[in-house]
Amino acid sequence: MTEPSALLEIEDVRKRFPLPRSLGESLARRPERAIHAVDGVTIRVRAGESVGLIGESGSGKTTLGWLVARLHEPSGGTLRFDGQDVTHLQGSALRTWRRNVQIVFQDPVGSLDPRLRVWQIIGEPIRAQVGGRPAEVRERVRALLPTVGLPPDCLDQYPHEFSGGGRQRVSLARALSVQPRLIVLDEPTSALDVAVQAQILNRLVDLQRERGIAYLLITHNVAAVRFVADRVAVMYLGQIVEQAAVRELLEHPVHPYTKALLAAVPVPDASRRRTRYRISGEIPSLVDPPPGCRFAPRCPFVIDRCRVEDPPLLPFQGTSRLVACHRADEVRDIPPEELLVRDGAPAAPSPGARPPPAS
Amino acid sequence: MTDPVLDIAHLDITYTVGAGTFYAVSDVSLKVFPRQVVGIVGETGCGKSTLAQAIPRLLPEPPASIGAGRIVFRGTDLVKVPKRQLPMVRGTGIGMIFQEPLNSLNPAYRVFDQIAEAIRIRHYRDMGWVKTFQGGDVPFDYSKPAATATVGGALVRSIVPDGALEEAARDRLRSRSEFRREVLEYLRLVRINDPETILNLYPHELSGGMRQRIMIAMALSEKPSLLIADEPTSALDVTIQAQVLTLMKELIDEVDAAILFISHDLGVIAETADMIGVMYAGRLVEFGPVAEVFQTPRHPYTKALLRAAPARYKADGRLSTIPGSVPNLSRPPPGCRFHPRCVLARDVCRGEPPPLAPVAGSVEGPEGHRSACYFAEEVPGLP
Numbered sequence: 192m193t194e195p196s197a198l199l200e201i202e203d204v205r206k207r208f209p210l211p212r213s214l215g216e217s218l219a220r221r222p223e224r225a226i227h228a229v230d231g232v233t234i235r236v237r238a239g240e241s242v243g244l245i246g247e248s249g250s251g252k253t254t255l256g257w258l259v260a261r262l263h264e265p266s267g268g269t270l271r272f273d274g275q276d277v278t279h280l281q282g283s284a285l286r287t288w289r290r291n292v293q294i295v296f297q298d299p300v301g302s303l304d305p306r307l308r309v310w311q312i313i314g315e316p317i318r319a320q321v322g323g324r325p326a327e328v329r330e331r332v333r334a335l336l337p338t339v340g341l342p343p344d345c346l347d348q349y350p351h352e353f354s355g356g357g358r359q360r361v362s363l364a365r366a367l368s369v370q371p372r373l374i375v376l377d378e379p380t381s382a383l384d385v386a387v388q389a390q391i392l393n394r395l396v397d398l399q400r401e402r403g404i405a406y407l408l409i410t411h412n413v414a415a416v417r418f419v420a421d422r423v424a425v426m427y428l429g430q431i432v433e434q435a436a437v438r439e440l441l442e443h444p445v446h447p448y449t450k451a452l453l454a455a456v457p458v459p460d461a462s463r464r465r466t467r468y469r470i471s472g473e474i475p476s477l478v479d480p481p482p483g484c485r486f487a488p489r490c491p492f493v494i495d496r497c498r499v500e501d502p503p504l505l506p507f508q509g510t511s512r513l514v515a516c517h518r519a520d521e522v523r524d525i526p527p528e529e530l531l532v533r534d535g536a537p538a539a540p541s542p543g544a545r546p547p548p549a550s
Numbered sequence: 551m552t553d554p555v556l557d558i559a560h561l562d563i564t565y566t567v568g569a570g571t572f573y574a575v576s577d578v579s580l581k582v583f584p585r586q587v588v589g590i591v592g593e594t595g596c597g598k599s600t601l602a603q604a605i606p607r608l609l610p611e612p613p614a615s616i617g618a619g620r621i622v623f624r625g626t627d628l629v630k631v632p633k634r635q636l637p638m639v640r641g642t643g644i645g646m647i648f649q650e651p652l653n654s655l656n657p658a659y660r661v662f663d664q665i666a667e668a669i670r671i672r673h674y675r676d677m678g679w680v681k682t683f684q685g686g687d688v689p690f691d692y693s694k695p696a697a698t699a700t701v702g703g704a705l706v707r708s709i710v711p712d713g714a715l716e717e718a719a720r721d722r723l724r725s726r727s728e729f730r731r732e733v734l735e736y737l738r739l740v741r742i743n744d745p746e747t748i749l750n751l752y753p754h755e756l757s758g759g760m761r762q763r764i765m766i767a768m769a770l771s772e773k774p775s776l777l778i779a780d781e782p783t784s785a786l787d788v789t790i791q792a793q794v795l796t797l798m799k800e801l802i803d804e805v806d807a808a809i810l811f812i813s814h815d816l817g818v819i820a821e822t823a824d825m826i827g828v829m830y831a832g833r834l835v836e837f838g839p840v841a842e843v844f845q846t847p848r849h850p851y852t853k854a855l856l857r858a859a860p861a862r863y864k865a866d867g868r869l870s871t872i873p874g875s876v877p878n879l880s881r882p883p884p885g886c887r888f889h890p891r892c893v894l895a896r897d898v899c900r901g902e903p904p905p906l907a908p909v910a911g912s913v914e915g916p917e918g919h920r921s922a923c924y925f926a927e928e929v930p931g932l933p
Contacts, residue, residue, distance in 0.1 A: 247787035247789060248787050249787075354875070355594070384594050385814070385859055386855065386872045388860070390871045392869055414860040414861060417860065418869060419864065454792070455792035456788055457792070457795070457815060457820065457821045458817050459816035459817045459844065460820060460844065467796045467799060468789075468793060468796045470789060470792075473757050473760070473790060474757075
């Protein structure tokens with residue numbers, strides 16, 4: 192059932208980071224423990240489409256981005272790009288393939304070499320993929336600068352001379368330099384102020400319209416996802432819990448975690464003020480997670496079945512939406528605001544005890 | 551109207567470094583009243599953290615220097631306190647919550663000791679063993695033993711051997727169970743489950759939200775009348791941030807303290823603050839009740855900032871941005887510092903900087919809505 196137009200197909204991809212064992216543990220033949228950072232994720236990205244990946248820190252979204260760019264070796268599953276299996280590409284084949292997928296890293300300070308000039312930073316992928324003499328590389332970089340909104344005279348500047356927004360533009364130019372078909376954007380705006388963030392987001396959307404690049408936008412910033420993404424996947428503890436078109440997902444979330452996440456976002460609207468948040472608990476550890484739904488310990492709608500049986504990611508009521516929740520049909524109509532309490536309002540009864548709405 | 555807890559007037563703060571002088575905070579005036587939550591918003595580099603750290607005089611001086619103005623906290627002008635007496639200001643009613651809790655907690659201390667330290671110092675102050683300011687214009691003179699000034703005190707002194715009273719009090723403090731009880735009380739106050747276990751953990755063993763709650767417990771254990779929260783939730787994930795914000799909001803009702811809440815996140819301020827101050831390039835450009843400022847901003851910068859918050863889909867068109875960029879504070883533009891980026895700018899904006907004046911139709915007094923713009927009336931008409 193592979194769609195012909197899918198550019199990137201990730202199937203049941205996994206990444207485990209084994210924890211070091213002490214000598215005593217090894218001698219006692221204790222089983223090896225591992226962090227299950229990405230645990231069976233399936234996503235498709237079509238050409239020219241932007242898919243948002245939201246989730247909190249520790250949910251494995253950055254690891255997934257690195258897997259897509261082949262910066263991590265997957266521990267399981269397959270990665271197909273344009274119909275070709277790239278899960279185990281090695282050597283020069285991998286190197287040639289890399290021009291298809293570029294990545295913009297989270298930290299605009301740490302991902303730019305402080306001792307290289309702007310044209311050398313942006314030109315590095317060109318040198319690696321296309322080659323050419325320094326003067327030619329420099330000319331190609333000069334032609335690239337206006338597309339990300341950098342002034343043409345900054346070729347010889349160093350990264351520290353730029354503001355956060357400027358550095359992120361350099362990062363973006365570097366990703367664009369080899370005309371990739373997919374860019375993994377790992378928190379491209381989280382280090383930026385709201386006004387600068389708006390500029391970068393506008394630029395990202397313009398670039399996509401002009402060049403038909405596909406994006407995998409990894410962020411915890413719901414506002415950025417709303418503006419850039421066509422489809423959104425929500426990740427929690429290494430698994431996708433819900434996936435749908437952006438407007439559907441943000442306006443009618445189904446999975447309790449998606450609802451919790453959206454309810455938690457503070458809105459710059461003083462009329463919603465003094466609302467209190469009811470989801471407790473924190474993201475649990477990813478070291479050998481227990482069976483069952485991973486959100487169960489925090490979920491207000493939890494039933495016994497959730498603690499035993501892992502809910503699969505299934506199409507929801509015949510739509511294109513995918514949800515991994517045993518009670519998806521019952522919790523569907525509960526708005527995220529239900530997870531908030533207004534100031535002065537009487538404390539609502541525990542939502543776990545509330546009768547499911549008639550559907 | 552009661553007296554303000556904090557009264558900042560015409561405060562100027564500069565940093566002098568090799569590259570020149572940076573005017574980080576210029577002519578900021580601000581009052582915080584008891585039980586009020588005042589939010590300060592602004593972009594990176596607008597001077598909001600400098601302001602927050604200047605209040606308890608935590609700024610390194612030099613390179614920072616407070617040029618003019620006053621910071622009156624409960625009757626004491628903290629600007630006038632000489633540097634060597636600054637330790638007397640610490641822990642006397644101003645609590646601080648910092649942005650990055652991991653960097654602000656001592657990694658070698660268990661949770662118990664982190665909080666016990668603050669409580670111990672508060673006890674020392676209560677007992678009068680540590681020099682402290684008690685408010686008023688003159689620092690309290692601890693060279694005169696206040697406890698023996700009364701007849702009863704003198705009588706006790708004459709009967710009880712020298713130093714025995716202090717010794718007895720010290721013993722009370724030394725008992726670990728006494729401390730433990732109080733520390734546990736504060737951990738429960740910040741809604742930490744199973745505080746008996748948490749007590750013996752080190753900061754690195756805690757999650758971000760937990761650490762921030764420990765920071766809040768530490769700040770509260772000094773029984774402050776002013777709590778300064780400098781981006782308390784920026785380093786946290788959104789659901790954890792919501793939990794910490796909920797805690798802060800509940801504490802506002804429980805703890806009798808005023809809060810100065812600094813954040814770059816308009817949403818966080820909208821949810822917590824009663825009054826909001828907007829800073830741009832070192833100046834306070836707008837101040838007023840939070841609902842009014844969010845609904846009808848009267849400064850072009852506030853309006854632009856609110857409009858830039860992305861709340862639309864790709865299909866709805868481009869996000870609005872503010873043209874230009876934040877000025878370099880070593881050479882701030884003359885007059886209104888926003889004029890190079892402002893659509894309303896005229897010649898008068900390049901002259902004298904506009905004062906923070908009440909806007910038409912707003913109530914008088916400290917609850918009023920004020921804007922530092924010559925054309926504040928025209929702002930509601932902007933797109």
